[in-house]
Amino acid sequence: MRNILFSSLIAVLLLAACAGLSDQGASVVDTPEDATEIPLVSIRLPMGYIPNVQYAPFYVALDKGYFRDEGLDIEFDYSFETDGVALVGANELQFALVSGEQVLLARAQDIPVVYVMAWWQDYPVGVIAKTESNIRAPEDLSGKRIGIPGPFGASYIGLRALMSVGGVAESDIKLDSIGFNQVEALAADQEQAVVIYVNNEPVQLEAQGYDIDVIRVADYVELASNGLISNEITIAENPELVEKMVRAAMRGISDVLANPEEAYEISKKFIEGLEQADQAVQREVLNQSIEFWRTDRLGYSHRAAWENMQVVLIEMGLLDEELELDRAFTNQFVE
Secondary structure, rough: HHHOOOOOOHOOOOHHHOOOOOOOEEEEOOOOOOOOEEEEEEEEEEEEOOOHHHHHHHHHHHHHHHHHHHOOOEEEEEEHHHEEEHHHOOOOOOOOEEOOHHHHHHHHOOEHHHHHHHOOOOOOOOEEEEEHHHOOOHHHHOOOOEEEEEOHHHHHHHOOOOOOOOOHHHHHHHEEEOOOOHHHHHHOOOEEEEEEEEEOOOOOOOOOOOOOOEEEEHHHOOOOOEEEEEEHHHHHHHHHHHHHHHHHHHHHHHHHHHHHHHHHHHHHHOOOOOOOOOHHHHHHHHHHHHHOOOOOOOOOOOOHHHHHHHHHHOOOOOOOOOOOOOEOOOOOOOO
């Protein structure tokens, strides 16, 4: 696992060299004749997942012009978390949305990413199974066939955290990489359990009439969750850019918390097929997601969650030693 990010980084650097990758250019907004042209900084933002209502805060911030107000031209990139970490760490991109454990795993390999804004307040990963499978606690995972998007990212770390709690070794399970097809795989009994985001797949399966049990990582350990990362170079040389990105994103989050229905309607502009999807299910996915974002200190990252994450990763053998956590995350851009 410790080699995954390193391999991704090498691949990214080779691609960048071949393709002349650059994301620090600027575009120009059409303005009235009596106005000054405003250059926009182009930002490609890796999201870590497919288009989904879970990204409503960023859809709202783009649709309402919050990014543009800050002089930013945003392009959403639905690539894997590890790819986003590697690109940001190489300073080929300035920002990405990733889960907290990816920051620590990257920094352990001297990839200088920094978590600059907390978005999810609780770790949203879990494992679900049909009720008749009697998989209701971490120890019940032993001997089971489990589907997962892949052996990477927050889903994999969440699963390993639950296995650690239950005393289950990876050799005790059959792990299948199934992409983002957890709902279909469990419904068809292709897998006995699947690793999911608690706010998403359980809602879909229950709407289809399945009785399921959910094992939530957050019920067993507090971990640093999904948020916005940048890198040490950008923070040192262009802190204003980080401030602008964080400010626009936090405006989007705040708007979704205040008006979920408006956010849902805006999301339809960015998610192909959302108009034809089950509206009750998708609205509930958004509502469940919102509960993970609520906090009295929007954007603030708690040190205890990072300490816990580090302990878990060390116990899992994914970190060899403790890191300087004060260099892994910062609240300077949200305070």
